[in-house]
Amino acid sequence: MQVQEITGDDVLLDVRNLETHFFSEGSVTRAVGGVSFQVRKGETLGVVGESGCGKSVTSLSILRLLPKLTARTVGGEVRFRGRDLLKLSEGEMRKIRGDKIAMIFQDPMTSLNPVYTVGRQIAEAVEIHTGASRTEALAKAEEMLRLVRIADPERRVKNYPHEMSGGMRQRAMIAMALACSPELLIADEPTTALDVTIQAQILRLIVDLKERTGTAVMFITHDLGVVAETCQRVIVMYAGRIVEQASAVDLFARPMHPYTKALMRSVPDRRRGKERRLPEIPGIVPSLREAVIGCSFAPRCPRATKVCREKTPVLEEQGQDHAVACWHAHEVVSA
Amino acid sequence: MSGPLLKVKNLVKHYPLRSGIMKKDLPVVRAVENVSFSVEAGETLCIVGESGCGKSTIARLLMRLVDPTEGRVLLDGTDIGSLRKDELRAWRRRMQMVFQDPYSSLNPRLTAGQIITEPVENFERLSRKQREALAAELLQQVGLAPEIMHRLPSELSGGQRQRLGIARALSLKPSIIIADEAVSALDVSVQAQILNLLMDLQEELGIAFVFISHDLGVVEHIGDRVAVMYLGRIVELATCESLFAKPVHPYTEALIAAAPIPDPTRARLEVPIDGEVPSPVRPPQGCAFHPRCSLAEERCRTEIPPLVLMQDGRGVACHVRAPARQVTIL
Numbered sequence: 001m002q003v004q005e006i007t008g009d010d011v012l013l014d015v016r017n018l019e020t021h022f023f024s025e026g027s028v029t030r031a032v033g034g035v036s037f038q039v040r041k042g043e044t045l046g047v048v049g050e051s052g053c054g055k056s057v058t059s060l061s062i063l064r065l066l067p068k069l070t071a072r073t074v075g076g077e078v079r080f081r082g083r084d085l086l087k088l089s090e091g092e093m094r095k096i097r098g099d100k101i102a103m104i105f106q107d108p109m110t111s112l113n114p115v116y117t118v119g120r121q122i123a124e125a126v127e128i129h130t131g132a133s134r135t136e137a138l139a140k141a142e143e144m145l146r147l148v149r150i151a152d153p154e155r156r157v158k159n160y161p162h163e164m165s166g167g168m169r170q171r172a173m174i175a176m177a178l179a180c181s182p183e184l185l186i187a188d189e190p191t192t193a194l195d196v197t198i199q200a201q202i203l204r205l206i207v208d209l210k211e212r213t214g215t216a217v218m219f220i221t222h223d224l225g226v227v228a229e230t231c232q233r234v235i236v237m238y239a240g241r242i243v244e245q246a247s248a249v250d251l252f253a254r255p256m257h258p259y260t261k262a263l264m265r266s267v268p269d270r271r272r273g274k275e276r277r278l279p280e281i282p283g284i285v286p287s288l289r290e291a292v293i294g295c296s297f298a299p300r301c302p303r304a305t306k307v308c309r310e311k312t313p314v315l316e317e318q319g320q321d322h323a324v325a326c327w328h329a330h331e332v333v334s335a
Numbered sequence: 336m337s338g339p340l341l342k343v344k345n346l347v348k349h350y351p352l353r354s355g356i357m358k359k360d361l362p363v364v365r366a367v368e369n370v371s372f373s374v375e376a377g378e379t380l381c382i383v384g385e386s387g388c389g390k391s392t393i394a395r396l397l398m399r400l401v402d403p404t405e406g407r408v409l410l411d412g413t414d415i416g417s418l419r420k421d422e423l424r425a426w427r428r429r430m431q432m433v434f435q436d437p438y439s440s441l442n443p444r445l446t447a448g449q450i451i452t453e454p455v456e457n458f459e460r461l462s463r464k465q466r467e468a469l470a471a472e473l474l475q476q477v478g479l480a481p482e483i484m485h486r487l488p489s490e491l492s493g494g495q496r497q498r499l500g501i502a503r504a505l506s507l508k509p510s511i512i513i514a515d516e517a518v519s520a521l522d523v524s525v526q527a528q529i530l531n532l533l534m535d536l537q538e539e540l541g542i543a544f545v546f547i548s549h550d551l552g553v554v555e556h557i558g559d560r561v562a563v564m565y566l567g568r569i570v571e572l573a574t575c576e577s578l579f580a581k582p583v584h585p586y587t588e589a590l591i592a593a594a595p596i597p598d599p600t601r602a603r604l605e606v607p608i609d610g611e612v613p614s615p616v617r618p619p620q621g622c623a624f625h626p627r628c629s630l631a632e633e634r635c636r637t638e639i640p641p642l643v644l645m646q647d648g649r650g651v652a653c654h655v656r657a658p659a660r661q662v663t664i665l
Contacts, residue, residue, distance in 0.1 A: 050522035051493075165611050166386075195385035195549065197608050200593040204606045222522065225595030229604050248599040266527035267597060268556035270579065277534070278527035278556070284492050 012184055012216050013039040013062070018076035020054075020061045030288045031057040033240035034076070036315070039184060044210060044217040046231030046248065048224060050263075052285055053237040055220045059186045063103060064093055080184070099129040102177035106189040108169035112161040119145075119157025122176045129180045144175035148205060167198035171205065178209060185210075188220045203230055224267060228252055233321075236260045239286055239296035242315055246322040256324040258301045295327065303328045338412060339373035340543055341397070341430075341511055346370045346406035348392050352616065365615045366392040368567040369406075371642075376510065377537065379544040381554040381575070383590070384564035387612055390547045393564075394515045397545060398432055399423065410511075428458065431504035435516035437496030441488040447474070448484030451502040458507075473502040478532060494525035501532065511543040518553060530557055551594050555579050563587045566615055566623040569642060573649030583651045586624050622654065630655045 020032040032054040039045050047055045060066050061073045064085065078085040080101065085093065097103075105111045113121055122144055123137035132140065138157065145153035148171040161169055170190060177185055187206065191199040207230055210217050219231055227234055227248065234251050236244040236259070244257040255261045265279040283300040286292060295313050298304040305327070313325045347370075349363040367389040374380045382390045395401045397408055399415050407414050415426055431454075434440035441450055448470035455461065455469060471481040477498040488496055497517065504512050514533070518526045534557060536542060548554050554561055558575040563584065571584040582588040589607035596603075610627045613619055619626050625635040634654050642650040643657040651657035 050524060167611055195612075196551070196593040197385065197589060198611060199595075200604070200606050201609070203595070204604050207604060223595065224523075224597040228597045228599045228601075229595045231599075252597065252599050263524060264597065266524045268527075268530070268552040269597065270552075270555055271598075277531050280528045280531060281524040284494065 010040050011038050012041045012081065013218075014077075014079040015058075015062065016077045016079070018058065018061055018073065018078065020057050020066065020071060020073045022071045024070060027289050030240055030291070031071070032061060033288075033292070035237075035240075035242055036076075037235050037242060037245065039216050039218055040233075041183075042210075042214045042216055043233060044207075044219055044231045046227040046234040047218060047220045047237060048222065048227050048234060049237035050222060050285065052239075052288070054240040055237050056188055058237075059103070059188055059218065059220055063097055063101060063186065065097075065103075095129075098125050098177075098182075099180045100182055101184045101186065102180070102182040103186040103188065104170070104173045104177050104190050106192050108166065108173045109161060111173060112169060114161055116160075117157065118159050118161060118164065118172045122157075122172070122179050125176055126179050140179060141175070144179050145172065147178070147209070148172070148175045150175075167194055167202065170194060170198075170202055174202075174205065174209070178213065178215070181213060182215055184216045184218065186218045186220070189222070190219075191226065192221070192223070199226075206230065224252075224264060236263070239292065240288055241296065241325065243297065243325050244323065245315060250320075250322050254322070256318060256322065256329050257297075257326050258303055258328075259297045262300075295325075303331065340376045340411060341374040341545070342409040342412075343370060343372050343393075343397070344407045344409070346393070346396055346408065347404045348389075348396055348401065349404045362616050365567050365618055367396065367403075368618075370564075370567075370569055371406075372562055372569065372572060374511065374543050374545060377541045377543055378559045379537065379546055379557055381546045381548060381558035381561045382564060383548055383551060383554050383561055385549060385590075385612060387566070387615060388564040389567040389615075390564055391515055394432065394513050394545070394547055397513055398427070398430060424457075428507040429510050431507060431509040431512050433497075433500050433504050433512060433514040433517045435519050437493055437500055437520065438488075440500055441496055443488055445487075446484060447479075447486050447488070447491070447499055450488070450499060451484075451506055454503060454506045469506070473506055476505060476536070477502045478528075492525075493521055494528060497521060497525075497529050498532065501529075501536070505536070505540075505542075508540075509542065511545065513545045513547070515547045516549070517546070519548065519550065526553070533557065551579075551591060563590065566612060566618055568623065568652065569650070570624065570652045571649065572642065572651075573647075577647060577649055583645065583649065583656050584653050585628050585630055585656065589627075622652075 016036050018032055018035045022029040022031055035058055049055050062078050073086060119138055119141040122141035126132050126137040126140045142153045142157050145156055150156050150168060150171050191202050194202060221227060231248045234246060234248050235242050238259050244260045255264055262281045266281060268278060281300055286296050294309040294311055298308040307327050313327050315323045315325045317323050318329050346367055348367040349365055352362045352364060382393060384390050396403050407416055410426060410430060418426060451473045452466050452470050470484045474481050474483055479495060479498050518529050521529060546557055555575055560574050561578050562569045563571040565586050571587045582591055592605050592607040608627045621637045622635040622640050625631040632655060640652045640654045641659055642652045643659050645651055645657060
């Protein structure tokens with residue numbers, strides 16, 4: 001059985017067989033190798049995986065923000081409310097970015113312009129997308145800073161990014177992203193550079209604002225704890241592919257893919273008691289420069305058999321809203 | 336020799352904000368304020384805290400990469416601050432460091448073998464044969480294949496590079512290794528490998544670690560004792576077990592509560608403390624944590640709480656939770 005297709009009004013973003021490659025001196029890196037998933041209206045979808053798994057490239061492909069000289073989306077569709085974003089002109093795409101789909105990044109210092117005030121930068125997005133006047137847009141900027149719980153917003157709109165702390169800059173980025181009431185917010189490791197107490201504040205803020213505005217969130221992170229705290233559904237990526245997809249509750253209670261299981265076990269967790277050694281995943285992530293034959297996790301997988309090395313497993317439904325790409329999914333569940 | 340391997344006494348480090356001649360009362364960054372602790376042979380002391388709390392400055396002070404404004408660092412009873420340059424060189428053999436970034440802390444033009452044998456060659460001449468034998472032995476010790484000795488860092492993965500950094504630190508057979516965020520830049524699966532390696536090496540070689548990290552999960556896993564720092568001071572110092580079972584200082588409590596738990600059924604998305612860490616240039620009067628603390632009393636606003644020895648052996652610097660009727664430890 002293939003993954004069940006959810007259609008109709010429920011689906012906001014429908015990514016189908018997305019393939020993105022990077023090109024350099026005679027070699028091709030298959031950063032995203034055929035990824036399909038959906039983001040439903042108002043939900044928070046977590047995208048989790050380790051460095052190089054393709055999670056960030058997937059989000060950049062959706063917004064068409066890849067470096068033009070070295071990267072190209074070579075296949076698939078990105079349907080946003082039924083329209084394939086990959087087929088739009090650059091002008092049409094620009095209207096969608098920052099308006100219908102907004103994005104926040106890991107490092108707010110490099111994504112804010114250092115020579116403009118924070119208020120000016122938020123106002124700019126509002127002016128472009130809503131046609132508001134400068135004064136109206138600046139008033140909106142102040143309102144947004146208040147919404148993201150920045151103290152003293154009247155004063156802070158006149159601040160330059162360097163006059164703010166890291167946590168406050170991330171709040172300002174969120175304010176900017178939400179200023180035009182987007183339907184989808186893509187958050188790429190938004191709290192990774194922050195201290196834990198500030199991370200807790202920002203996560204709370206994102207969850208609260210999502211509930212209030214009904215914006216769907218695609219939350220990209222390497223941190224399983226952050227996923228558990230914020231997301232309703234999760235996709236797990238490995239070597240450019242989705243290996244598992246499930247509701248957050250189900251994924252943490254019954255991880256099925258051997259990689260997901262191994263990933264969860266390699267995080268120190270006191271609830272398992274004080275173990276002397278952490279379970280490791282042997283070996284390293286495969287190079288994406290060579291075409292992968294079979295399951296890309298097979299060389300590191302304790303359960304790999306002949307079929308794993310020969311045929312690539314596809315994502316298959318294994319239960320209520322829980323899909324796995326593994327030839328041995330059933331056995332892994334019982335183990 | 337009895338007594339602790341490493342002893343740190345009333346360490347203070349202030350960095351002037353601007354340098355100038357004859358200027359008085361320049362503003363200073365109070366990076367480390369009156370920090371004392373000790374490390375026993377073979378144990379792991381973790382230092383945990385958020386950015387700007389002074390944990391990395393302590394690492395640099397321990398290695399004497401910077402000189403303290405006040406206070407002393409004693410290794411086996413010898414004050415490393417009093418050593419002449421040539422003496423210090425010899426003492427440094429006993430204390431080595433592993434850095435956070437396995438990319439920028441390795442010379443990109445040296446082969447793996449050269450990188451890990453270079454420290455030894457600072458002290459003695461090695462023949463080609465000796466060098467290769469040493470490199471092979473060190474590589475094997477950190478779980479790398481000997482063939483790797485001819486590769487450049489750019490040809491290695493992040494995990495392999497961090498193993499190389501550890502091999503380099505081991506080459507001089509130190510009695511203590513300072514690891515500053517040594518696993519923070521690594522993916523969790525690689526992080527697990529490196530943590531296991533560090534723990535194995537400690538068991539085998541009896542090396543003590545000062546393990547600096549912001550990650551409480553990692554600290555709980557690897558540490559024997561933990562020092563929690565806030566704005567340049569230790570606010571709580573306890574065994575790992577007791578600290579995580581029952582944090583006493585309100586900041587420790589908040590730090591533990593803020594760490595996300597990988598279990599959606601228990602997700603609570605707690606925001607334990609509002610606000611941000613104040614500037615170390617103008618730290619708040621009294622207890623530095625008081626502006627963010629829900630327990631703060633009048634006294635907390637005026638008087639710096641000393642690190643007080645509690646009944647269960649831990650040290651806590653808090654007027655409310657650890658009133659100073661007990662003996663003050665230093």
